[in-house]
Amino acid sequence: xxxxxxxxxxxxxxxxxxxxxxxxxxxxxxxxxxxxxxxxxxxxxxxxxxxxxxxxxxxxxxxxxxxxxxxxxxxxxxxxxxxxxxxxxxxxxxxxxxxxxxxxxxxxxxxxxxxxxxxxxxxxxxxxxxxxxxxxxxxxxxxxxxxxxxxxxxxxxxxxxxxxxxxxxxxxxxxxxxxxxxxxxxxxxxxxxxxxxxxxxxxxxxxxxxxxxxxxxxxxxxxxxxxxxxxx
Numbered sequence: 001x002x003x004x005x006x007x008x009x010x011x012x013x014x015x016x017x018x019x020x021x022x023x024x025x026x027x028x029x030x031x032x033x034x035x036x037x038x039x040x041x042x043x044x045x046x047x048x049x050x051x052x053x054x055x056x057x058x059x060x061x062x063x064x065x066x067x068x069x070x071x072x073x074x075x076x077x078x079x080x081x082x083x084x085x086x087x088x089x090x091x092x093x094x095x096x097x098x099x100x101x102x103x104x105x106x107x108x109x110x111x112x113x114x115x116x117x118x119x120x121x122x123x124x125x126x127x128x129x130x131x132x133x134x135x136x137x138x139x140x141x142x143x144x145x146x147x148x149x150x151x152x153x154x155x156x157x158x159x160x161x162x163x164x165x166x167x168x169x170x171x172x173x174x175x176x177x178x179x180x181x182x183x184x185x186x187x188x189x190x191x192x193x194x195x196x197x198x199x200x201x202x203x204x205x206x207x208x209x210x211x212x213x214x215x216x217x218x219x220x221x222x223x224x225x226x227x228x229x230x231x232x
Contacts, residue, residue: 003027003040008113010055011092012048015117021048058112059093060226061086063218064210065107071095082107085216096120097181105130105202106210108229109218115230119205125179126232127206130186132174133199137167143174145193152188171198206232 001009007018007027019036021027027034028047040046046053065071069080073094082095086109096108096116110116119126143162150157158180166173176186187197203210208225221229 001040003029003034003038003046005114006040006046006055007048007053008117009058010053011058011111011113012053014113018113056111058115059090059110060112060115060221060229061093061109061218062208062210062213062221062225063095063107063109064213064215065099065104066216067102067104070101071098071107082109086218098183099202100184103200103202104215105200106205106208107202108205108221115226119229119232120181122180124232127177127179127204128181128202129175129177129204131165131199131201131203132176132186132190132197134172134174134190134195135170135198136172136195137169138164138172138174138195140164142193146176146189150189150192152185152192153182157185157189175203177204205229 003022004015004018007013007021008015012018013021022034022036025033026049029038029040029044031045042055063082063085065082065085069082069085072081073083075081079101086093093109093111094116096110097120099105099107108119118124140163146162147160149159158178160176160178162174162176164172165175178185186200190197206228208228213219
């Protein structure tokens with residue numbers, strides 16, 4: 001197995017991050033500094049910064065993140081993180097992708113660096129569906145610039161799906177499915193058409209949903225759910 005894949009499956013980091021560790025001479029195999037692309041197996045002794053890598057059984061959770069939490073393991077400003085919502089003594093586990101402080105909804109937490117890379121890298125185009133609430137009304141036609149791609153921060157977003165699911169004089173709710181994940185992308189897309197997002201909630205990752213999971217709650221993914229995510 002390639003060393004970056006081995007390290008990622010052991011929960012060290014994503015494959016790309018593991019390549020950086022190797023390139024920087026942080027990894028040794030059987031006492032020798034590892035080289036990029038080298039192959040290893042379970043009988044090899046592998047160390048990261050002098051600490052032995054022990055293959056582990058990966059953990060996979062789905063979390064219904066509330067607003068007011070950041071997607072990080074720790075925060076130097078003392079803010080609440082998604083780790084505060086996980087079971088005690090869970091050990092090292094990381095959020096896959098990001099939901100900003102004011103956003104909520106579906107978040108995968110795992111030790112599997114390889115899966116994290118797969119779900120977040122733009123080349124895999126994993127679809128993510130969000131519930132967006134804006135003040136006032138909007139027409140389906142007014143969503144066309146978002147659907148076809150709209151310029152924000154000097155780039156044009158990829159085509160996406162968007163449709164109104166509820167509307168009245170006070171607010172409108174929209175489902176939008178994107179395969180990108182740039183910083184505050186959906187909020188900026190709506191700002192570009194003159195609308196402010198007052199609620200943003202991720203409700204689906206592929207076909208995986210939050211069904212039965214209360215806000216702030218988490219649960220382990222089933223074996224079938226994990227295999228589904230790996231197949232995306």
